[in-house]
Amino acid sequence: MKRVLLVDDDVELSSMLTEYLEREGMVVTAVHDGLAGVEACRVGGFDIAVLDVMMPGIDGVEVLRRIRAFSRLPVLMLTARGDEVDCVVGLELGADDYVAKPCTPRELAARLRAILRRTASDGPADVLAVGPLTMWPQERRAQWCNATLELTSTEYSLLELLVRNAGRPVSKAELSEQVLGRPLARYDRSIDVHMSSIRHKLATGDDSRAWIQTIRGLGYQFVKI
Incomplete structure (x- = not known):
């Protein structure tokens, strides 16, 4: 079972996404501010993180910047629909992909599975x-x-x-x-x-x-x- 860290200040949305992703066979830990997200990544144990860009205090972009200083954990960004600047900045800082909000839990789960599939190390043992x-x-x-x-x-x-x-x-x-x-x-x-x-x-x-x-x-x- 893959462990997902969800960092989003929207408690209601986080609860809905957590419920759906856990039905899809993932284990989700939700935190609701940027500092908690950075510290959770520092502790480790996650397979992937989902970061909302628009959070009060330390936003998702700054959270990503701090995570990349010590970890290569796969990261999916949640951005405002049509906000190309956030998308590009996130990718340049090392995000693996992004999903524009509002998004359906099904779309988010599909994107997470796509990233997790390509990070799996069960391919051919070639050089x-x-x-x-x-x-x-x-x-x-x-x-x-x-x-x-x-x-x-x-x-x-x-x-x-x-x-x-x-x-x-x-x-x-x-x-x-x-x-x-x-x-x-x-x-x-x-x-x-x-x-x-x-x-x-x-x-x-x-x-x-x-x-x-x-x-x-x-x-x-x-x-x-």
């Missing part, structure tokens, strides 16, 4: 190596130029998909379907923001070439040597 990049998918571990490459769960899955298809473009629609677990929506910048973060992390190595290329009209491609 992927292209250029200075080495990935161990079963361990969800990667090295770039022989140094540990720190990636969020979504970044890892996106990079793994590109590497498995090195030398050919992978469309944003395919990346969204296979990694985010949802169809690519119009004006959805999630994939682009994640790719920008991955590129930035790869550029910190000794080899500064553009290993991830944007193929106009087709998608993204990892360079094959």
Whole structure:
């Protein structure tokens, strides 16, 4: 059973979501302010966290910033519908995905399952190596130029998909379907923001070439040597 940390100041909504997610086989711990959310993550024991952006005091973005200082725990953000700024900022800080409120408990559960599926370590025990990049998918571990490459769960899955298809473009629609677990929506910048973060992390190595290329009209491609 997967353990979910729900951080939302709306007690009534938290209760409804908790009841639904527990019927779906998850164990939910709900806290109602940002500081409590940070401390719960510090204690640990969770498989994923759900953070509401709009909270009094320390909001969800600041909670995420503090969590990322010590943990790579998968995080799903709850944002105001149509607030693209919150979505982009959350993704840039290392959120794995977001859901716009108001959302149905069913949609939230589906997004959580999609993230949890891709963070599971029950895949093939192979090793992927292209250029200075080495990935161990079963361990969800990667090295770039022989140094540990720190990636969020979504970044890892996106990079793994590109590497498995090195030398050919992978469309944003395919990346969204296979990694985010949802169809690519119009004006959805999630994939682009994640790719920008991955590129930035790869550029910190000794080899500064553009290993991830944007193929106009087709998608993204990892360079094959």
